[in-house]
Amino acid sequence: MLWLCIIFMLLIKIHLLQKSAREIERAFSEKLITHSNTLIDISSNDKYMRRLANTINNQLRILRRERQKFQQGDLELKNAVTNISHDLRTPLTAICGYLDLLEKEEKTEAANRYVHIIRNRTELLSQLTGELFRYSVILTSEEPLKTEPVVLNHLLEESISSFYTVLKESNITPYITMPDEKIIRCLDSAALARVFSNLLNNAVKYSEGNLYITLTKAGEVYFKNPTTKLTETQVGKLFDRFYTVSDARNSTGLGLSIAKNLVEKMGGKISASYKQNVLSICISFGE
Template sequence: MELWLESCIAVLAVLVLLLCIRLHLVKKAAREIHAALPEKLNTDTNTPITLSCRDKDLCLLADTLNQSLEQLRAMQHCFEQGNAQLQTAITSISHDLRTPLTAICGYLELLEKEPLSAASRQYVAIIRERADVMTQLTEELFRYSVVLSVPLAQSLQEVSVNRILEGSIAAMYAVLKRHRITPDISMTDHTVLRTLDPSALSRVFSNLLNNAVKYSDGDLSITLSEDGTIIFSNTAAALSEVEVGRLFDRFYTVENAKNATGLGLSIARALVEQMHGQMDAAYEAGRLVIRMQI
């Protein structure tokens, strides 16, 4: 009886040992998948996820993940190729439009100097307005393609965000006053230093100020916090939460926007993200609030 009991205990001990070894191998394989999956997602590599154990179920899981990663890489390459083709097309279109637009504007200037009837002068004014809008859109298309294709790494330097924001507001102050907008400015006394592209940051602020001209009901609040948070907010009763959610979409404009191309905020966000910052928009109690963190 004792011999039989000892034999059972020995068998159970062996089984427990085997189960512990198998559990250890399974946990090791799970850790290998956990470590390898983010690497495969974040790097452009065709190497598959490999496991040190040969467990059938875990190998099947790894094979499924490898197939999904391969499909994801193919979709990513298609997207990158399509995006590159779109940028090339935008650049080409903007270049192709510049020459005839320059000619049109030149002939318009000559026509405006000619003696015209009141009706003809009204028609010419309408043509001039439309030509100016097309010229602005063409320039925005060109700048947008440049922003997406030219990296900012070589232009980065330590700058004072306070100084650049002050300069941008000063440069746009006359335009704001012309639209009866008096900005309420609140800046920290602490100098906010960041390693950024100064011209790109100036462009971001300029686009945000132009956006206020398009959508503000007559007010504008600008704040700069010590942690680098910048908030542009203004009353915009004509906007809706849905419209605000689409303001960063390429070419999206709302009906009440004045001379909008739908690219200003897209360019601003792209530049901020290239400088490793964040920008978002919200609609809060009838106010358009744009926050950026740099």
């Protein structure tokens, strides 16, 4: 009889421990995905389970402090990017205006060459500043994207057509494959056009051959181009903001980061892979 009582008490103890473990598991999962400042509380009085809960609570406090630091730093960075990009645009506009006037004046051959160099550098700086400004606007905007039925076939064709001259100048021939039927998704057409533009720009920068673009019936868009300028490690960082490969001197490293941000805002996915010297970027929009 004594043995039965001991077994019965052990079973109750095990049941209570399991209950406490489930409470800790549920509470911990909730605390990780919510911004609440509440901590884990359990019904058990078992000192070991309560010690476990207290240890997890201490780590939660540390995690929350680090999260707040990160969020504050991220916000400060976004604001700094917005302010810097805005402050740069005003003097750049003035510089371009004075260059226009200077180009109309009589100059020596050497002066013409110098003005031409300044013009090229100024246009590049304007382009990079514009990209920085667009990035800051996208990040700080809290307005939801305006979705509407978009025919991916048509928008993709329009985007490629607008890049035809740039691709031709870079000796890149686009090979396009898409189904005859219309692939329609509810998306923001302006945002998607920006995504396609950034991916085509990326192909121009890194491609060492032709560009292969494929649209599937599942709503996946692939951009593939050969390149030896990348490594698998670099490809894994392509969507990180401000990341550029060593020879990408004329880039802020924001193009693909903007594309990723916009694709995810529209409920899609974007990924990159690198195999046999071929860079492949895939955008996916489900049904």
